[in-house]
Amino acid sequence: MAIRPQARTDVNRSAILAHLGAHGPASRADLARALAVSPALMTQLTKDLIAEGLLLELEHSPSQGGRPARMLGLVSTAGRAVGVKVVADHVAFVEVGIDGTMVRSASEPFDASASTVLADLTMLLRRFIGGGGSAPLLGIGVGVPGSVDRQGNGLVDSTQLGWHQVPLGATLRRELALPVIVENNVNALAIAERLYGVGRQYENFLVVTIGTGVGAGIVVDGVVLRGSAGGSGEIGHIPVADDGPLCSCGNHGCLESFIGEASLVRVARGRGVIGQQSGISALRAAADADDAEATRIFSEAGHLLGRTLAGIVHTLDPEIVIVLGEGTAAWKHWSYGFEPALRSSLIPSRRGVAVAVETWQDESWAQGAAALVLATPFDADDVAGDQGRLVRERLVEQAAPQAGLEP
Amino acid sequence: MAIRPQARTDVNRSAILAHLGAHGPASRADLARALAVSPALMTQLTKDLIAEGLLLELEHSPSQGGRPARMLGLVSTAGRAVGVKVVADHVAFVEVGIDGTMVRSASEPFDASASTVLADLTMLLRRFIGGGGSAPLLGIGVGVPGSVDRQGNGLVDSTQLGWHQVPLGATLRRELALPVIVENNVNALAIAERLYGVGRQYENFLVVTIGTGVGAGIVVDGVVLRGSAGGSGEIGHIPVADDGPLCSCGNHGCLESFIGEASLVRVARGRGVIGQQSGISALRAAADADDAEATRIFSEAGHLLGRTLAGIVHTLDPEIVIVLGEGTAAWKHWSYGFEPALRSSLIPSRRGVAVAVETWQDESWAQGAAALVLATPFDADDVAGDQGRLVRERLVEQAAPQAGLEP
DNA sequence: TATTCTTTATTTAGTCCTGAACAAAGAGGT
DNA sequence: ACCTCTTTGTTCAGGACTAAATAAAGAATA
Structure with missing residues (x-):
């Protein structure tokens, strides 16, 4: 019942990134208001993020009766995410930038009832990732038609796919060595709607x-x-x-x-x-x-x-x-x-x-799945558990080298 | 999205009280685990609460393989709450102790469609409160069959009562000078189930x-x-x-x-x-x-x-x-x-x-309403808003005088 | 042009909470 | 009796965050 403050900094740091990704550039004051933290903290956090190369200061925005705001924007090369839609007869992939825009997509035939489903999916996914950009891959979001027990676990039950307690999350995670977030496909879409729609x-x-x-x-x-x-x-x-x-x-x-x-x-x-x-x-x-x-x-x-x-x-x-x-x-x-x-x-x-x-595109399901990864920074309640923490770590770690923080 | 840490102490303090009320005496270690805070903090908070006369140390509980726990219990005279059930033709009142047990109850005929509803209800409520015990009254919970816009506001819409945007909460609060929490009666019951059932x-x-x-x-x-x-x-x-x-x-x-x-x-x-x-x-x-x-x-x-x-x-x-x-x-x-x-x-x-x-008693509706008041300490998300804060303040303020905290 | 107002950003002092180390108090085995 | 293990509770140094004061930078107004 009580509030756990341990993971606050991490959550706040990535909430900034997610907000900028979802809503576009914003001033420190805007961010402080949107995330309900003090301006003082926002100054501190953004200073770090800028030093780490994840954020950059943009032009001044015209004043609205007071000191003009210095807008902050995401460094778009800071990360990318892959979304996967799994249905009975095929899988669809999309790669999105850290701001949620689609970079590329693909679709492959697939047999969800095959005994080798997990190996097949791993193979297809590995191939798609291999053809990707140079920006660090933050994680994989997978949308499935069925229920997913704990997201961190990724145990899937699906009558549509004929799956019963399939350990999709754990398998992909082990094989790909990346954060993997598995979720019901409609829930993934809801997250995408919340972020971008x-x-x-x-x-x-x-x-x-x-x-x-x-x-x-x-x-x-x-x-x-x-x-x-x-x-x-x-x-x-x-x-x-x-x-x-x-x-x-x-x-x-x-x-x-x-x-x-x-x-x-x-x-x-x-x-x-x-x-x-x-x-x-x-x-x-x-x-x-x-x-x-x-x-x-x-x-x-x-x-x-x-x-x-x-x-x-x-x-x-x-x-x-x-x-x-x-x-x-x-x-x-x-x-x-x-x-x-x-x-x-x-x-x-x-x-x-x-x-x-809303208008519907073929890639929407997979884009919703990708939103799972990009939404984890928003996840103050830590629903995504360990996988959410891993996404955050990747987002920060990959940027640290080019920063030169050590004195 | 981010976590607001300002009201934490208040919330944690009263989460302790609510937990003890709902679950009976517990050790500091139990409380720290139940509320997911550090043992260190629990030591601090309980020290204050004991000094303020809200908590007291009970007997040692027998050891289970380690140092025996010193149990902490509520000082039962620390507060009471009143619950009100409003229906078309009558109102029912109950008074409960801080631990949720019923102290007394009453029922009065009432006409929800009268033009003087608010005055009538205020009068009946004032009379019931007047006959109450000496423990400080923390607040009034009111359960109504209908929807309540913002709880802090207490604006009621009810087809069953024939009410449209009736400012029940604001009126009672002004007239009685007490925290008043208005809520749909079934939601109140759900809160009671969560706390005690x-x-x-x-x-x-x-x-x-x-x-x-x-x-x-x-x-x-x-x-x-x-x-x-x-x-x-x-x-x-x-x-x-x-x-x-x-x-x-x-x-x-x-x-x-x-x-x-x-x-x-x-x-x-x-x-x-x-x-x-x-x-x-x-x-x-x-x-x-x-x-x-x-x-x-x-x-x-x-x-x-x-x-x-x-x-x-x-x-x-x-x-x-x-x-x-x-x-x-x-x-x-x-x-x-x-x-x-x-x-x-x-x-x-x-x-x-x-x-x-579950077995049903006549007073259950009103007892659910009383739970609204006793649950506010649990309300980490501050749904009850200002009224929740007031309940917390009353719970702490009334105990302060007998404490002698000033050096 | 000088004054006041508004909004943005930073600095500083202090609060809340945690982790880690440590002390306390018993159970259980040798 | 003595050592080890377990659980409870406390102390202390430090991190995260805030509120308040302050600076910065322009708009509005007279």
């Missing part, structure tokens, strides 16, 4: 993804809620009907079994909207072409999603719901059912909850 | 109340989740059907409109199980007497509750669900529907989630 302006929000599956990342007071065993946000398995299609989890009537991509395609085929070999893109094309049945399928899905999210909004009281995922490509069609269902199911005081739908 | 052993749990309404208190990492505007836990208004009875919130198909006390009674009357003038106790009596229709009504309610809670468990991943409230008197009958519905709706990895049903 709409979530910057909110402390309490919900990230909902639609696509193959349906998931949620929950941010409460600025921190991702992981639950007792990293299993929060499994909203795809919220029961929405007593009977219903069989879900991949073995139950009947889960939300995902109604509005997951597979279900939409199945229904569309059944109703003859698309051919037996066609997929979700054909259904979207049909809806785009104003096919009444196709738009109805999306609208029905939107209705069910809206009604379910109303329940979650009542439970958690977020400021905003951010919708993401491959499925947002057809959001226009979802929204006809979604908006009325959501609003009419909310109690009056909650009816105005904001909803944002 | 089953929740002591868990960091992530759900408190669900059934009775007139249906509500939830959510505890994440040991802290009550309040949402963006204190409106979390309104699970009574989760939509469970597209059509359904009209709910007090104006929507159709809310969970509460199916399994709230009023609904159960309405259905029972409609099916001729109980007389048109009879209430919930008659329905329970019928079920106790093995009336098939009566047991079915409870079982159906249990089914719906179980299915809905499965969704919340998927969303939040708690370790345990604690069921409380007036409705638990008939839990035996609920459980026939509840258990199968809950388990069969959960994904395999979550199927073992624990469920605890």
Whole structure:
């Protein structure tokens, strides 16, 4: 319950770096206010960071009625991070700079059910890292569709991948000798939203993804809620009907079994909207072409999603719901059912909850995973544990040599 | 994001008091471990607290292989707190000692819809306080059925009471010149569970109340989740059907409109199980007497509750669900529907989630409210804001005179 | 132009807390 | 009886952080 001050300096140092990465250059006074520390401390800390080559002083910013601020910026060569998205049939990689911008990306076929998954993934990852830039690699973030017990441990359970207690984190860490942070992919996305997206302006929000599956990342007071065993946000398995299609989890009537991509395609085929070999893109094309049945399928899905999210909004009281995922490509069609269902199911005081739908890119999942690494400096509660400490150490150590601190 | 160390001493001092209140006497070494501070600091802090008359050294506890521990205990006369439960037609008061044990209680008729609510409540509260013991009154905790914007502010919105932005906290504080902490009643109960109940052993749990309404208190990492505007836990208004009875919130198909006390009674009357003038106790009596229709009504309610809670468990991943409230008197009958519905709706990895049903007393709501005051010392994140600080000050100030600290 | 105000940054003295060394007090084995 | 081990509690030097005073640098105003 009490506050542990031991790791404060480290946390504050890297909070500065993360803030600059997420929000761009800022003055010492800005930083002190943003991180809620005294200006005096900020002077001290930034002096060290500048001496170590991680920060540099930029131009003076024009005065706003007082002494003009000397802006501080990140030295962009101070580090990079790699993000990995793992799904059943392929893995995607991205490399990002310390400020979160994407440098390069790649995608490789992959069989998550192979007995050699861990060796395969290690190999692919090693190859991708090898082709990287010269900036020191701070760590690897891995996003998986499933629950991750302790992040520091990286034990993965995933029905989608067919994994049960797979020691992904420990293995990669040993093989690559780098900090590795494993996290549920939607939670990773929530962290990315918090750092770089709409979530910057909110402390309490919900990230909902639609696509193959349906998931949620929950941010409460600025921190991702992981639950007792990293299993929060499994909203795809919220029961929405007593009977219903069989879900991949073995139950009947889960939300995902109604509005997951597979279900939409199945229904569309059944109703003859698309051919037996066609997929979700054909259904979207049909809806785009104003096919009444196709738009109805999306609208029905939107209705069910809206009604379910109303329940979650009542439970958690977020400021905003951010919708993401491959499925947002057809959001226009979802929204006809979604908006009325959501609003009419909310109690009056909650009816105005904001909803944002963001554009989706192929690399978004992997970029979210990379954010895991770049977010660890923010991690005042030390959720990332040892791996977070290692990332911080790498960030500082690599810069020290060029500093010449010794007298 | 960074850690603010200013209020640490205060927080640590009162964390000691709260820990002793919640867990009974403990040694300095125990306290240092429990609060995650150094033994050195514990020595210092307890020295001060003993000198101020808030703590006293008890007998040595028998050695367990090393130097025997000198136990420390609270001076029980160091403070008391008053808890208030507000509902539409009456208010209930309790006075508790600093260790959370109930000293006395009272209940008064009350009209929440009167134009003079605030004056009425102030008067009743003043009368109750006047009859109290001699120990210094640390503050007043008030539990209301509705959402409370900022606790420090105490602005209440409640459909059940017909209140809209009622400045309950500010008014009581001004009139009584005491720290006042206003909170949603289920959240207050969750705090009480965390301090004194089953929740002591868990960091992530759900408190669900059934009775007139249906509500939830959510505890994440040991802290009550309040949402963006204190409106979390309104699970009574989760939509469970597209059509359904009209709910007090104006929507159709809310969970509460199916399994709230009023609904159960309405259905029972409609099916001729109980007389048109009879209430919930008659329905329970019928079920106790093995009336098939009566047991079915409870079982159906249990089914719906179980299915809905499965969704919340998927969303939040708690370790345990604690069921409380007036409705638990008939839990035996609920459980026939509840258990199968809950388990069969959960994904395999979550199927073992624990469920605890606690015995319910009339004073429980008010005792939960009193816990608001006694929990403020625990409040390292300073959620209670100014009022929390005031409680701490009163706890320390009142003891100072008898200490003779001045040299 | 001189004065006042506002905002930024640094220095200084002092507080809170920790780690490490040490003292205290018993259990358990020889 | 004596030594070793374990656990509790205290003392002390030092680090992290703050508040307050001060300096710096320009805007606003008269």
